[in-house]
Amino acid sequence: MVGGNALAYRLAVELTEQYDANAAAIVPAEETPYTVQIARAVGTGNAVISAHVTEEALREAGIDRARAIAFVDGDDRTNIHAAMRAAALKPGIGIVIRMFNQRLGRHIAQLVADCTVLSASATAAPAFVNAALRRPHTVTAGGRSLWIAMGPDIDMRQTPFLVADDVDRDRPKKIKMLPATAARSRAQEWMALQERSPRHAALQFLDISHTDSAGNQAPAMTRLLWRAADALRFFTSAKLRTVLIVAVLTLLVAFTGIWLLARPLGWALYQSLLDVAGSAVPDVYGQPSAVGGSWQRVFQVALTLSGVVLMPVVTAVFVEGTAARRNVRTRQPSAGLRGHVVVVGLGNAGTRVTTLFHALGVPVVGVERDPEARGMAAARGLDVPVVTGDRPIDDALRRAQIARARAVVAVTGDDVANLEAALEARAINPDVRVVVRLFDDDFASHVYKEFGNTASRSVSYLAAPAFAAAMMGREVLGTLSVFRHVLLIAEVAVEAGSELVGVAQRELDRAGLTRVLAVRRSGSREFDWSGADRGRRLTAGDLLIVAATRAGLGGLLKPA
Structure with a gap:
């Protein structure tokens, strides 16, 4: 494996502890807490320090003897170049590449032989989203959606599997994944779950529809005012907004005063607009005002002064708006935003x-x-x-x-x-x-x-099992979380010559490790989710859908 970040460390732990693999790592020259932990996980002698992934570094890490190599640096371009160098150095080696750009990743997977492209952020993001929305995170497998329900949310009509015992959020390390109850028959599990306390979690087979956001709708007038405020914020900076608001308020007060002193409205509007533009003719000194008296003069002065301020501000708003569009500035949050x-x-x-x-x-x-x-x-x-x-x-x-x-x-x-x-x-x-x-x-x-x-x-904790499984030639369909614990949903093909051939299905159900959820028999197009024939022995061509802990997936090919 190549990299010196959190994912590289988690991957090193997965390979050495869960798969008992002999792992080597190429880490960057600058020492970080992660590089130290990686070296400790793979063994100091198996950690190669190199600023770049060169041919010499690959050979020193033992690429000639490796079955697979993973590039988990955070830069897509660096990972692509290094992967192509490794493929040329040892044709046929399994290659796993971490890439953020998934569209490019699909093309790279076709270009490089025996290559799997994964995105750590894409693997982990659904868990964050569903946790925020308080909705179950689902994994699609065999045409069904799988999710974990806890306590009173467990629906007995779905004949769920018990997957976690003693679920206590204050003691997440004590949670027991895939407890012994998982080895019983479906009917026994159903009865056992009915008798259990709410502190348990079960894997259910449901189709979960997307839910839209929740939030109270404000009255129409309030929403209109919010939109007006948003428009003002979009086109002006804070300083311009302050000047503009003061000028407009002064203008409105002065206009109201002239209107009340010198009706009708049309004349007041006419006089105000001329004053704002600086075009009104002032009274001659010593002559009484035609209408309104001294108060009209006060309001005219206020109008003219606010107009002097208002016109440059309006010009500045247009200039600032044009510059903002040219800079493609991101939108600011709405003043009336809620439920977000x-x-x-x-x-x-x-x-x-x-x-x-x-x-x-x-x-x-x-x-x-x-x-x-x-x-x-x-x-x-x-x-x-x-x-x-x-x-x-x-x-x-x-x-x-x-x-x-x-x-x-x-x-x-x-x-x-x-x-x-x-x-x-x-x-x-x-x-x-x-x-x-x-x-x-x-x-x-x-x-x-x-x-x-x-x-x-944890992004690295959620993503590392998928990267490790890909290096070992297995496909993880997704991960389901019970607090900080991870349950892997994987597809396992029973190939000719595999250790799984001839093994009874029930022998793969191991408390705390693995549970077979469904089997698609060789020659069939449908998965059997009933679990009715757990004594059947597997044959080449069978395809299993398995729920497993990290350690369970690592030891799946070593049945007891």
Whole structure:
């Protein structure tokens, strides 16, 4: 494997601990906490330090003896070049490439032999989105949607599988995945689940339809005022808005005064417009005013002075608007926005999360300090409002209308920055749903213990099993989360000569490790989800859909 980031470390752990593989790594020359942990995971002698993925570095890492190699650097171009160099150096080696650009990735997969292209952010993003919306995250397998229900949400009519025991959000490390009950018959499981307490989770087979955003609709007049305020904010800066508002208010007060002193309305409007333009003829000194007296003169002066200010401001608004369009500035959040989700950090993961919210029809606002971040272009393309600039996070969240938001998703690459955003959001809006990206498991455990209405996810933790499985020649269809635990849904083909040939289906059901959900028998086109014939022995050509823990998928080809 090649890389020195969080995903590279998680992948090294997956290969060495879950698959018991002899792994080697090429890490960048600059030492980071991740490179140190990678070297410890694969063994100091198997860690090659190289600033670039050269032929010499590949050979030193043992590419001649390797069955697969993964390139998980954060740069698409670097990964593509390195993958092509490895393919030329050892034809036939299995290649796994991390790429953000999925469309380009599909072309690369066709161009490079025995190549699998995966996106870590695309793999993990649905888990963040569904956690924010409090909806089950689904994985499609065999024509069905699989999701995990907890406690009272378990629908007995769906004959679910028990997948997690002792579900306690305050002690996520103690959760038992795929407990012994999973080895019983469907009828026994159904009865067992009825008798259990709410602190359990079950895997169900359901089709989940997308839900739109929730939010209370404001009255029509209020929405009209919000839109007017948004239009003013779009075309003016803060300083111009202040001057413009003061000038317009002065103009309105003066016009009202002239109208009341010198009816009719038409004459007052005529006089006011001339005064604003600086074209009115003032009274001659010593002669009484025709109408209105001294008060009319006061109002005329106010009109003329506000007009002197108003005309340059209007000109500046047009100039500023033209420059803003030329700079393709991102849209600012609406003053009347409510029921939306705030995404903090528009890097790889934030871009995917924002795009998914937009696709679901959920209003979303981005918060990003770096105006050149990857997600800025995507936000402009989707017309998603973004709060940009190097400002305090509490100020950015207020500008993102966090007080009326339904959820905040903090997905920067910094655990501390994510936690700070979550805490500031909670301070402004105590009822907001919080989803925070955290790499450190202990850190996440403390967050779960101390804060309610909070979910924690790790991009590298969710994505690494898929990369490891691809290196081992297996396909992971998706991952389902029970707090910080991950349940893998995978397709496993029973090939001729495989250790699985002749093994009874029930022998693959191991407590805490694996559970066969469905089998498509050789020659059939449909999956059998009934589990009625668990004593049947597998034959070449069978295709299994399996629920497995990380360790379970790693040891699947070693039946007990």
